[in-house]
Amino acid sequence: xxxxxxxxxxxxxxxxxxxxxxxxxxxxxxxxxxxxxxxxxxxxxxxxxxxxxxxxxxxxxxxxxxxxxxxxxxxxxxxxxxxxxxxxxxxxxxxxxxxxxxxxxxxxxxxxxxxxxxxxxxxxxxxxxxxxxxxxxxxxxxxxxxxxxxxxxxxxxxxxxxxxxxxxxxxxxxxxxxxxxxxxxxxxxxxxxxxxxxxxxxxxxxxxxxxxxxxxxxxxxxxxxxxxxxxxxx
Amino acid sequence: xxxxxxxxxxxxxxxxxxxxxxxxxxxxxxxxxxxxxxxxxxxxxxxxxxxxxxxxxxxxxxxxxxxxxxxxxxxxxxxxxxxxxxxxxxxxxxxxxxxxxxxxxxxxxxxxxxxxxxxxxxxxxxxxxxxxxxxxxxxxxxxxxxxxxxxxxxxxxxxxxxxxxxxxxxxxxxxxxxxxxxxxxxxxxxxxxxxxxxxxxxxxxxxxxxxxxxxxxxxxxxxxxxxxxxxxxx
Numbered sequence: 001x002x003x004x005x006x007x008x009x010x011x012x013x014x015x016x017x018x019x020x021x022x023x024x025x026x027x028x029x030x031x032x033x034x035x036x037x038x039x040x041x042x043x044x045x046x047x048x049x050x051x052x053x054x055x056x057x058x059x060x061x062x063x064x065x066x067x068x069x070x071x072x073x074x075x076x077x078x079x080x081x082x083x084x085x086x087x088x089x090x091x092x093x094x095x096x097x098x099x100x101x102x103x104x105x106x107x108x109x110x111x112x113x114x115x116x117x118x119x120x121x122x123x124x125x126x127x128x129x130x131x132x133x134x135x136x137x138x139x140x141x142x143x144x145x146x147x148x149x150x151x152x153x154x155x156x157x158x159x160x161x162x163x164x165x166x167x168x169x170x171x172x173x174x175x176x177x178x179x180x181x182x183x184x185x186x187x188x189x190x191x192x193x194x195x196x197x198x199x200x201x202x203x204x205x206x207x208x209x210x211x212x213x214x215x216x217x218x219x220x221x222x223x224x225x226x227x228x229x230x231x232x233x234x
Numbered sequence: 235x236x237x238x239x240x241x242x243x244x245x246x247x248x249x250x251x252x253x254x255x256x257x258x259x260x261x262x263x264x265x266x267x268x269x270x271x272x273x274x275x276x277x278x279x280x281x282x283x284x285x286x287x288x289x290x291x292x293x294x295x296x297x298x299x300x301x302x303x304x305x306x307x308x309x310x311x312x313x314x315x316x317x318x319x320x321x322x323x324x325x326x327x328x329x330x331x332x333x334x335x336x337x338x339x340x341x342x343x344x345x346x347x348x349x350x351x352x353x354x355x356x357x358x359x360x361x362x363x364x365x366x367x368x369x370x371x372x373x374x375x376x377x378x379x380x381x382x383x384x385x386x387x388x389x390x391x392x393x394x395x396x397x398x399x400x401x402x403x404x405x406x407x408x409x410x411x412x413x414x415x416x417x418x419x420x421x422x423x424x425x426x427x428x429x430x431x432x433x434x435x436x437x438x439x440x441x442x443x444x445x446x447x448x449x450x451x452x453x454x455x456x457x458x459x460x461x462x463x464x465x466x467x468x
Binding site: 007009011012014015016017018019020021023024100101102103104105107108111112115120122123124125126127129130131133134137138139140141142143144145146147148149150151153154161162165166201 | 241243245246248249250251252253254255257258334335336337338339341342345346349354356357358359360361363364365367368371372373374375376377378379380381382383384385387388395396399400435
């Protein structure tokens with residue numbers, strides 16, 4: 001009997017925004033894996049830390065972050081092999097994922113390598129989109145509006161086309177793309193409708209109207225929310 | 235000192251997919267309000283039930299559902315007044331909301347009536363979008379793809395235009411719009427890429443490839459997910 005691979009959404013950052021289900025699985029999984037930058041701490045591990053019992057085997061999935069590039073395949077091949085060794089021997093493995101595993105989550109890299117070989121259960125988590133809207137203090141989208149979630153690394157003209165056609169927009173992974181995103185929003189006449197949110201739900205959370213933000217760059221965990229003036233409700 | 239108004243996301247349906255923070259606030263709030271249909275039980279109340287202590291004052295926000303219409307303003311005016319009475323007297327009120335309060339959540343109707351008068355805290359919850367993707371067993375969106383969340387009640391031509399421009403789509407509130415949505419997806423040549431999910435995370439959850447679904451209509455809590463063939467990663 002092989003073990004089960006769990007993809008655990010641990011939420012946007014506040015350790016209290018983890019679900020009861022994720023806590024239960026954390027407490028019963030003998031092996032816990034989580035992404036971390038090349039050097040430094042894992043945010044997913046920090047979120048889950050209060051619920052990880054002592055003595056669990058831990059796999060740190062270290063993914064070199066090279067600007068503009070996604071991690072090389074062989075990095076994930078290596079960790080998928082490591083994880084499959086435990087599953088083959090009957091041990092469950094919980095892979096932590098910030099936010100929600102299947103909404104832009106890093107878990108997909110492990111999932112696509114192991115999903116045809118082992119039983120998998122994905123536990124959805126609170127995504128950063130709802131968390132940023134809560135931090136910004138206003139509903140992002142309502143009634144019959146269309147919400148588009150747009151990654152900031154897109155080329156400038158693509159970014160503009162995508163933002164132009166949505167009623168409400170969450171622009172993710174702003175980071176070093178801040179100036180490009182700001183130009184696009186400005187050209188579309190949407191600066192007054194845009195809110196900037198950085199590190200939502202963490203103690204150092206920052207919220208600002210985009211028009212008042214003077215920073216030239218932003219951390220990776222930052223988002224810009226745009227709520228266009230609402231159409232009449234149906 | 236007035237009370238605090240909490241907007242509590244309780245997640246998509248499985249009571250275990252509530253957050254620790256929502257549980258803590260439920261246990262300390264003397265007044266709990268939740269939406270319910272004109273007749274019948276409240277899904278939000280059912281999700282939160284294991285965590286509501288005995289003897290709490292409860293406000294049932296009964297909203298007549300008239301096909302194609304949002305609730306009349308005076309319905310929410312009435313309940314907002316009821317809730318504000320408790321807040322004025324210093325009692326915290328927790329308003330439950332399925333999924334996430336600021337992502338298409340019903341909490342916005344109370345929020346927009348009381349946000350300038352009382353302290354408000356919104357607790358994000360697991361949205362049905364990540365829950366449906368988990369149920370369907372595949373990542374919905376990844377890397378630099380654009381995800382659009384499109385309400386099925388939109389007019390057929392609008393629905394088609396919105397789906398055409400996204401990389402991945404979650405079509406919400408399918409319900410009685412199933413046949414219209416199916417026609418649009420078919421015209422766009424996307425039927426083979428579409429999954430249908432009904433009542434995600436509940437015991438009577440149903441998942442089906444859209445091409446295999448023979449039903450002519452669907453319940454309100456249903457979604458169609460479309461993941462278009464992936465572009466090359468950056």
